[in-house]
Structures are given as structure tokens and as C-alpha cells.
Amino acid sequence: xxxxxxxxxxxxxxxxxxxxxxxxxxxxxxxxxxxxxxxxxxxxxxxxxxxxxxxxxxxxxxxxxxxxxxxxxxxxxxxxxxxxxxxxxxxxxxxxxxxxxxxxxxxxxxxxxxxxxxxxxxxxxxxxxxxxxxxxxxxxxxxxxxxxxxxxxxxxxxxxxxxxxxxxxxxxxxxxxxxxxxxxxxxxxxxxxxxxxxxxxxxxxxxxxxxxxxxxxxxxxxxxxxxxxxxxxxxxxxxxxxxxxxxxxxxxxxxxxxxxxxxxxxxxxxxxxxxxxxxxxxxxxxxxxxxxxxxxxxxxxxxxxxxxxxxxxxxxxxxxxxxxxxxxxxxxxxxxxxxxxxxxxxxxxxxxxxxxxxxxxxxxxxxxxxxx
Ligand SMILES: Cc1cc2nc3c(=O)[nH]c(=O)nc-3n(C[C@H](O)[C@H](O)[C@H](O)COP(=O)(O)OP(=O)(O)OC[C@H]3O[C@@H](n4cnc5c(N)ncnc54)[C@H](O)[C@@H]3O)c2cc1C
Numbered sequence: 343x344x345x346x347x348x349x350x351x352x353x354x355x356x357x358x359x360x361x362x363x364x365x366x367x368x369x370x371x372x373x374x375x376x377x378x379x380x381x382x383x384x385x386x387x388x389x390x391x392x393x394x395x396x397x398x399x400x401x402x403x404x405x406x407x408x409x410x411x412x413x414x415x416x417x418x419x420x421x422x423x424x425x426x427x428x429x430x431x432x433x434x435x436x437x438x439x440x441x442x443x444x445x446x447x448x449x450x451x452x453x454x455x456x457x458x459x460x461x462x463x464x465x466x467x468x469x470x471x472x473x474x475x476x477x478x479x480x481x482x483x484x485x486x487x488x489x490x491x492x493x494x495x496x497x498x499x500x501x502x503x504x505x506x507x508x509x510x511x512x513x514x515x516x517x518x519x520x521x522x523x524x525x526x527x528x529x530x531x532x533x534x535x536x537x538x539x540x541x542x543x544x545x546x547x548x549x550x551x552x553x554x555x556x557x558x559x560x561x562x563x564x565x566x567x568x569x570x571x572x573x574x575x576x577x578x579x580x581x582x583x584x585x586x587x588x589x590x591x592x593x594x595x596x597x598x599x600x601x602x603x604x605x606x607x608x609x610x611x612x613x614x615x616x617x618x619x620x621x622x623x624x625x626x627x628x629x630x631x632x633x634x635x636x637x638x639x640x641x642x643x644x645x646x647x648x649x650x651x652x653x654x655x656x657x658x659x660x661x662x663x664x665x666x667x668x669x670x671x672x673x674x675x676x677x678x679x680x681x682x683x684x685x686x687x688x689x690x691x692x693x694x695x696x697x698x699x700x701x702x703x704x705x706x707x708x709x710x711x712x713x714x
Pocket of ligand 1: 602630641642643646657679680696697
């Protein structure tokens with residue numbers, strides 16, 4: 343560790359030596375994760391504001407085909423780190439290689455998905471690289487004008503009364519704090535790279551461009567791993583046999599809240615039927631998950647999943663700030679609640695004031711009729 347910090351060609355305080363926005367692109371069993379494409383799309387915007395390049399970085403046993411897919415979402419260059427010991431994720435091997443890549447390429451920004459792997463890997467790398475890390479970000483900005491606009495739309499700060507440095511191109515990393523009651527913006531002004539993990543599903547994936555994909559520059563990185571330092575070996579990966587619900591990729595989510603409490607079984611049955619007719623999936627508020635009525639993979643919100651479905655149907659959900667954090671960017675929101683003052687109606691495209699047990703059968707019937 344000491345040796346790493348006094349490496350003369352790498353000084354984490356020499357801000358001017360760092361350029362480019364790098365994205366750690368995670369693969370599992372040879373498949374890139376959807377979050378990679380969201381992050382690369384976001385990195386493209388940041389890099390354009392900085393006037394710099396987007397660098398994808400992928401580790402694995404055989405990464406062929408991956409640079410093409412990463413570049414199609416906006417990466418200029420993809421660093422490929424191939425070694426049989428990188429085929430399956432281990433914290434020690436991945437952290438060692440990523441730190442080596444950072445020492446060589448010196449990116450000013452380094453992004454990870456806040457997946458299980460990203461949450462494990464990013465803090466380890468940040469500590470070794472002697473820089474800061476903001477976990478679980480929901481918004482990133484380098485351009486001060488754009489950041490002010492973000493504050494105008496999402497906060498109660500009186501931006502006109504604050505003093506701003508419009509030359510500042512540091513990364514402003516925003517994440518929910520204090521249980522979602524506050525948004526905190528964190529900066530890393532003294533060290534590089536500026537690192538953050540970003541929640542899956544929060545950033546929007548751009549359109550895939552075949553021209554960009556074809557123009558990708560691929561650089562093979564010389565992986566140096568010392569077996570003596572690799573303390574873990576993955577013997578087998580056992581997948582959970584139960585199929586988990588894919589909320590992040592769903593076009594239609596039908597979510598239930600505590601409002602189903604008077605007849606839980608019937609509420610879930612009806613919501614699932616509506617989801618099935620519409621080709622959607624079943625979501626839920628945390629109250630429903632905490633009550634043990636559905637499993638945690640259905641949870642939408644700050645501590646659950648964030649989605650951008652075309653249609654989000656909220657049934658008997660009050661619309662707490664932590665729930666809205668996971669669904670308010672849906673293209674259309676239909677809320678059913680018997681309380682006309684429920685906060686969910688503030689972000690709803692269509693609101694139905696009524697008892698969900700009476701409204702749901704009508705919605706199912708209408709959906710079936712429309713499909714005929
Ligand atoms: C740190 C932290 C993280 C959290 N993370 C999350 C998260 O990720 N996701 C999340 O959802 N919550 C989260 N929460 C909890 C959140 O604050 C709320 O408690 C929760 O979302 C409430 O769930 P609900 O809307 O189902 O229940 P309630 O708030 O109890 O609302 C039930 C609603 O159903 C309506 N209703 C009742 N009966 C009917 C009926 N028959 N027909 C129609 N409407 C009816 C009521 O009018 C009411 O509006 C978090 C909280 C904290 C502190």
C-alpha cells in the first residue's frame with residue numbers, strides 16, 4: 343500500500359494529470375450488465391461537458407464482442423483486461439487490476455454501477471487509490487449551469503441567492519441522505535479520480551449507435567496478477583432457483599401498497615392478473631415487503647429498485663418520498679387511492695380516487711377488452 347502511494351508517476355493530488363471519464367463495465371458469465379449501458383450513456387454526457395473522452399473498462403476471461411456493445415452507447419475507447427483469473431469476479435483480483443488500469447490511464451472520473459459487485463469493488467479501489475467515493479448516486483453533473491438547473495427542478499434551494507463558480511468542472515455527485523428526506527451533493531475537490539457508484543435504473547440509456555460501435559478503439563491491458571495476493575477462489579456460482587422479478591427492465595409495473603391490507607391475498611391476485619394481462623410485472627411498496635406479503639425483489643423505491651417503465655400503476659400506495667424515488671420518472675403513472683389527498687397523486691398522470699378492490703376488476707376487464 344505504501345509503495346502504491348509514493349509511486350512517482352502516479353500522484354492522486356495532481357489534478358491536472360487526470361483526464362477522461364472511465365466506466366467499470368461489469369460482466370457476469372460473459373454478459374454485460376444493463377447498468378453498464380446506462381453508465382456509459384451518462385459518462386458520454388459528462389465527457390461532452392468536460393471536452394474529454396469516455397473510456398470503458400471491462401475485465402473477464404474472454405471479453406470479445408463487449409467493446410462493440412459498450413462503444414455503441416458512447417464509449418470512445420474500451421480497455422480490455424483478459425485473464426482466466428478474471429473470468430469470475432473476486433474482489434482481490436478485480437481491485438488489483440482496476441487500480442493498475444487507473445494508475446496507467448488516470449481518469450478524472452470513475453463510475454461503477456451500484457450492483458452487488460460495484461458496491462463491493464468501488465470502496466476497495468477508492469481506498470487503494472487514496473481518493474473519495476460517493477455511493478449510490480442518483481444524479482451526476484460537471485457543468486455548473488446544468489447543476490443549478492437540476493437544483494431548480496429538484497430542490498428547495500434558492501439558487502439565485504447562492505454564489506456559483508461557473509468555471510468549476512468538478513463532479514457534483516448527488517445522492518439521497520437521511521432516509522431520503524434530504525438530497526446531498528458531494529464533491530471530491532482534492533484527489534483524483536472522482537469516484538461514484540450509481541444506482542441501476544437511475545440513468546437513462548441512450549440509443550445504440552452502430553456507427554459509434556464500429557469506431558471503437560480497443561486497448562488490451564497487460565494484466566499482472568500475483569497469485570500469492572489472490573486470497574479467494576470461486577469454486578462454483580449457484581444461481582437462486584426462483585426467478586426474480588425484473589423491475590428495472592420492465593415496461594409496465596403494477597405495484598401494490600399497504601392499501602391491500604384488508605384482503606392481502608385478493609389484492610395481490612388482482613394486481614398480478616392486471617400485470618399479466620398488460621404484460622407487466624408485480625411491484626410493491628416497502629410496507630408490503632416488510633409485512634412479508636411479497637418478496638424483496640418486488641420492492642420499488644429508494645431501498646428497492648428504480649425503474650423507468652412506460653406505465654407505473656400504484657394501487658393503495660400513499661406516495662412516500664422513498665417510494666417516489668423509485669418510480670417518479672415513469673413515463674405514465676396511474677394511481678388508485680381512496681384518499682384524494684394522498685401524495686402519490688402529486689406525481690400521477692392519471693389519478694383514480696376509489697377503493698382498489700372495486701377499481702381493479704374494472705381495470706382488468708378494460709385491459710382484456712382492449713386486447714381483443
Ligand atoms: C430509510 C428508508 C427507506 C425506505 N425505502 C423505501 C422504499 O424503497 N420503498 C418504499 O415503498 N418505501 C420505503 N420506505 C418506507 C416509506 O417511507 C413508506 O413507509 C412506505 O412507502 C409506505 O408504503 P405504502 O404506501 O404501501 O403504505 P401507506 O403509507 O400505509 O399507504 C397506504 C395507502 O393505501 C391507501 N388505501 C388504503 N386502503 C385502500 C383501498 N382499499 N383502496 C385504495 N387505497 C387504499 C391509503 O389511503 C394510503 O394512502 C423507506 C423508509 C425509510 C425510512
